[in-house]
Amino acid sequence: MRINFSLCQITLAIALFLNPLPAIVAQTTTSGEMVSPTTGINYTRLKNFLTQQNWRQANDETRNLMLKATGRELQGWFTMEDLQKLACWDLQKMDQLWKEASGGRFSFSTQFRIFIETGNRPGRLVAIENFQTFGDRIGWRKDGDWIIFKENLNYTLNAPVGHLPAPRDEYQIAGGRLEYTTLAQRLVTCNIVSLDQRQTAITAINSVE
Secondary structure (H helix, E strand, O other): OOOOHHHHHHHHHHHHHHOOOOOOOOOOOOOOOOEOOOOOOEOHHHHHHHHOOOHHHHHHHHHHHHHHHOOOOOOOOOOHHHHHOOOHHHHHHHHHHHHHHHOOOOOHHHHHHHHHHOOOEOOEOOOHHHHHHHHHHHOOEEOOEEOOOOOOOOOOOOOOOOOOOOOOOOOOHHHHHHHHHHHHHHHHHOOOOOHHHHHHHHHHHHOOO
């Protein structure tokens, strides 16, 4: 299926206009809490995979939990609107577990830092080359093309920083650019990224190109 990026940009712009970033105080989560007070999802299984450094199973479990948290288990894929509604507690818990198990090498917030460094903006599509550079940096692209998940991911600590978790669909044109940009916006909205990263992101969101 061929994606019209101009249409995607328009769709994202309209969604952001109708649903601007709210001032959210995210529910904080500690290492001992495993059941989401928002969705009722239990994260013990994910923690066990990560503690065992079973990165492949942990990656699969993360995607399954995201589908469950957004009510998309039956469909098996996300929309931009689904990711905009992903519960903050759940997203923070997934990020926290990945970060703790990998010593900060893998997590959504680790990816976010690289996402910003490569000129991307949460909640806003910019030059596609920026997202391609992001994909190159975290190892989601090889020889100028997006790799086909899941067999071609590197499930070891030798993988590039930010390589995991990889929630995008198996076959996705342009690497899931629209969806990942929306997920990055959710990290900002939920106060999951650091204050400096958050301020950089908010400035980028509010800037006029």
